[in-house]
Amino acid sequence: MKPDEQSKLKFESNYKSFEWLCIQTKEARDSFNAQPYKKDISILFVPTDCELLIDFNAYRTTKPTLFFCGYQRIQLLKGINAISLNYSRDFYCIQIHDAEVACDGLLFQNAGQFPATELSPDEHSIIENLFSEIGEELRLKDSSMEEMVRILLKQIIIRATRLWKQQQLPNQMLETPAEVEFYRNFNQLVEIHFKKWHSVADYASVLGLTAKTLSNKFNRLNLIQPNEIIKSRILLEAKRLLCFTDWSVKEIAYELGYEDPAYFNRLFTGKVGDSPSVFKKKFNEGKNVQ
Structure with missing residues (x-):
């Protein structure tokens, strides 16, 4: 997204909500950090050399990285140009749709290994395009927008799950599904x-x-x-x-x-x-x- 484009886009319908937020300025970062606790699911797309505090642990990115959070306190301490997707479980529940994305227990609800996925240059380009497409869909407000956003969201989750397994799990596990x-x-x-x-x-x-x-x-x-x-x-x-x-x-x-x-x-x-x-x-x- 360009700096002069809209930095916050939101969809709401009954109990379903989905928010696309581009953190481009220090003021936007301060506003994002002011939320004490995020009850919705959040996917944070963060550039290199950012510092974050998630729950009670600090992280510093050395590559563009995706963070997957649910019911967590998230603060972006250093850096801007991050994008956050925040959505209710009524919009897309990973437990209900586990067969589609197979990320439950890996990207989410994983007490043993926090789900941060680093991106190669090729993957960074793909993920960046998916985030941009979600922003465009929310802006268009077409009748099929909700389902298209859900499809794009699933692509992000599936790609990140594959990468996370390659980066975090031992080779002998990957050889045995x-x-x-x-x-x-x-x-x-x-x-x-x-x-x-x-x-x-x-x-x-x-x-x-x-x-x-x-x-x-x-x-x-x-x-x-x-x-x-x-x-x-x-x-x-x-x-x-x-x-x-x-x-x-x-x-x-x-x-x-x-x-x-x-x-x-x-x-x-x-x-x-x-x-x-x-x-x-x-x-x-x-x-x-x-």
Whole structure:
């Protein structure tokens, strides 16, 4: 998009919404950052040498990169000329349409590996064109616009999923599609059940394995251990609730399935390095927390 063209385009119909936002100025970036929490799905197309804060982790791009976010706090700390697609699950739900794009548990709902996809020059050109085409469709407001935007969105997701697997997964997994599906399935289960299932054994039993076999399988595939993925998801939700709600530590512990708040407090402190109350205090004071 050219600098003098419209930088924000939006479609809304009943519960469906889709927004195309081009962040071209510092003022636009500040406005984007002012949103404390994004409840819609977001795909952020970021150029080289940008710095971002997503949830509680910092990233710096060395290549044009796509970031895939759902229910996350996103801040663009350095750089402009980024484009953000924000859409409701009623517009396009990846869980319902999983067979179409096969990204659930990889680009989204993946507590073990954050979904950032770097783009080669060729892929950058293709993705840039797809983002531009979405902007043109929203501007035209043709009767078929909604479905065309959905088709273009799916192309972005499918291409990014293929690239992400090539960049993030071990070669032995790519050679065996069943292993990729197994990994996706595990991540999906974690996202659904992390508030009540806290042990590897809980997930292993559903997958028809013992806890030891599941851990050995992840080790053989050079993946982050399942126990770490489970705990990472629990702690991420704890951080979100601490920083974006007025719930007490005890209420958060109960929400995450811990009947003993003291145990939850010890778990959080041991993994994060600060107690829940100190973490919240630092966040409210504007200090960097991870």
